[in-house]
Amino acid sequence: CMTWGQRERARDLYEQSLALARELDNRAGIAISLRELGTLYREIANYQKAGELYQQSLDIDRDVGNRAGVASTLHQLGILHQIQGEYDRARELYRRSLAIDRELGNRAGVVENVRQLGVLTVARFGGHLRRRIFPRVSGHN
Numbered sequence: 001c002m003t004w005g006q007r008e009r010a011r012d013l014y015e016q017s018l019a020l021a022r023e024l025d026n027r028a029g030i031a032i033s034l035r036e037l038g039t040l041y042r043e044i045a046n047y048q049k050a051g052e053l054y055q056q057s058l059d060i061d062r063d064v065g066n067r068a069g070v071a072s073t074l075h076q077l078g079i080l081h082q083i084q085g086e087y088d089r090a091r092e093l094y095r096r097s098l099a100i101d102r103e104l105g106n107r108a109g110v111v112e113n114v115r116q117l118g119v120l121t122v123a124r125f126g127g128h129l130r131r132r133i134f135p136r137v138s139g140h141n
Helices: 004-023 029-045 047-064 067-083 086-102 108-131
Strands: none
Touching: 004 029, 029 047, 029 067, 029 108, 067 086, 067 108, 086 108
């Protein structure tokens, strides 16, 4: 877990990276920096700012045809919506990310999206699902 000071330092570095990428007109670099900043803001529960940064990243990645970046940002947006209890939207975003990762042959991305869909299912159905799948473990028959 990062301390507040470490987060501040990370934010400063991401903002420097963003400024340099803009100076070089490196749109892929801009998108990456925006996505990383979005994750940082999500981790401090500034969900509105995180969503704005993710959307900017997504728009740029779509414009430049960076499908791997699109998949990554869709995944991050899925996490953001899941945290906020917007499970249907999160599932949709994970599935879109998963489809792109499969097309690209990004096995690590496929694993992460499938895993996150599982986490989402448990978050959504919680104890009821655990009791049905693992009755002996949970003490219910």
